[in-house]
Amino acid sequence: MISLHTSPLDQPGTGDAGGMNVYVIELSRRLAAQGIAVDVFTRATSSSLPQVVEAADGVLVRHVAAGPFEGLAKGELPGQLCTFAREVLRTEAMQPLGHYDAVHSHYWLSGQVGALARDRWNVPLVHSMHTMAKVKNEALADGDTPEPLSRVIGEEQVVEAADLLVANTDTEARQLVDLYGASPDAVEVIHPGVDLSVFAPRGRAEARRELGLPEDAAVLLFAGRIQPLKAPDVLLRAVGVLLEQDPTLRHRLVVPVVGGPSGSGLEHPTALADLADDLGIADVVRFVPPVTQAELAVWSSAATAVAVPSYNESFGLVAVEAQATGTPVVAAAVGGLTTVVRDGVSGLLVDTHDPRDWAATLRRLVDDPALVERLGRGAVAHAQDFSWERTAERTLEAYERAGSRMHAVMAS
Incomplete structure (x- = not known):
């Protein structure tokens, strides 16, 4: 190699x-x-x-x-x-x-x-x-x-x-x-x-207790390198739209961003934190340094949904790993993500990078625990195809x- x-x-x-x-x-x-x-x-x-x-x-x-x-x-x-x-x-x-x-x-x-x-x-x-x-x-x-x-x-x-x-x-x-x-x-x-022995269903409540997250929170997770290609800003802008449309969500919304600056993102390493401030959502966003695979499995398990808004992915390993834990994925309908995520079965695909479209899709999961559970079951089944x-x-x-x-x- x-x-x-x-x-x-x-x-x-x-x-x-x-x-x-x-x-x-x-x-x-x-x-x-x-x-x-x-x-x-x-x-x-x-x-x-x-x-x-x-x-x-x-x-x-x-x-x-x-x-x-x-x-x-x-x-x-x-x-x-x-x-x-x-x-x-x-x-x-x-x-x-x-x-x-x-x-x-x-x-x-x-x-x-x-x-x-x-x-x-x-x-x-x-x-x-x-x-x-x-x-x-x-x-x-x-x-x-x-x-x-x-x-x-x-x-x-x-x-x-x-x-x-x-x-x-x-x-x-x-x-x-x-x-x-x-x-x-x-x-x-x-x-x-995907390592199915590491990324496996463990229960959302247990994972949240381990991470100190409220059990009734709506947790929208981004995990990956912080750079324009991965588009974490799309998630933050969508969260801004969500809170603008419904300010009552603020008391239970948690948006962990797990990862560090990379690529052209190194030119402005604080850009994403600055954006959170500008959008007025810094209180709901949590920046978490890169974690091990075992720790990432806990974060994925704790999430209501994992967002993968990349402009391009040849595959999208984070999406498969999240699904293996039983967490649905909201992903951009680009590249390999259209293979990794089965729209309406293991997660939801978004055809644009417009924050309002992302906000509307994320809101479906925030408002519908039954949909989260159904997609979560589909996510586990779909992830078994990848070993x-x-x-x-x-x-x-x-x-x-x-x-x-x-x-x-x-x-x-």
Whole structure:
């Protein structure tokens, strides 16, 4: 595995750590459980990090020194690709011949390194995009920064080099074909999973007691990185509309925002808190630093609904995790969220980012406990379709298929 720009050991919810970090570590663990030894190469961001960390039985995380340990923005990482790749190749050269059987790269920066490793080691390259510049640029949030042309070109090169591309959903598969010219035969749809032993129904009342939340509160939760792409401002503006329409809601409305600034959100790290002040809702909003997966499961369980108002999501892991706890999700009808959330069954989809439309949808759940319970039951049932064990089995098959494709091309 190559995860250059963010380590699977990092805490999701801040910086560049998010669903991809969870994806890499959970998939690696499940592959290891099937007898597949996994090395994850990632860039070292501190001189105090050990060169190798055993993240689980059969899973080694290798910290590669490439550029300054701290203070290097993601946009500056392309300048370190050669150094990173050299260190990856050097590590392999110290192993017996044919040590690695496949390379699975995550995000386009890793794909650039993976393409070199593929050619040097004569093993198949499987690539997961996680996000795509062309897709992001088509659905930019107000004030967000477009992805540069250098990334677009880099992604096109990775798509061309990979023996197989793993897409999270049918929507992402179509985007790879339509926007990047990928061969449909080279794209495999494999849904990410959820740890159903961590994200499981535990009871809303119990979770609220654990977090010190009122049992009769209407809790509307946002969990994730605080950046324009994730659109937490849409939730806050919708809450402002709700309180404007019905001031009596103020005494029982609680809006936890769990996560930290990330991406372009780092330019104005207090922007969301400032917005809460401007909207006059600071008294109902609670900012919570990034939490562990186990703690996130408690927050999700405690919520009346989890809001995922993103402008784009290749999948939307937070939405699956919330549903697995029995909490309905209100999500933007974009990207992978239309697969992850079954509208009217496990949650509600909103076709716009207009705060009034979001307020109207959230109000349905705030006012109707029976609807919350019905959607909650549907959410648990729907989440059972997503497991990391199934993801690992499908991915292992994809590695085999990628090898067959590579050898067929070489023979032709």
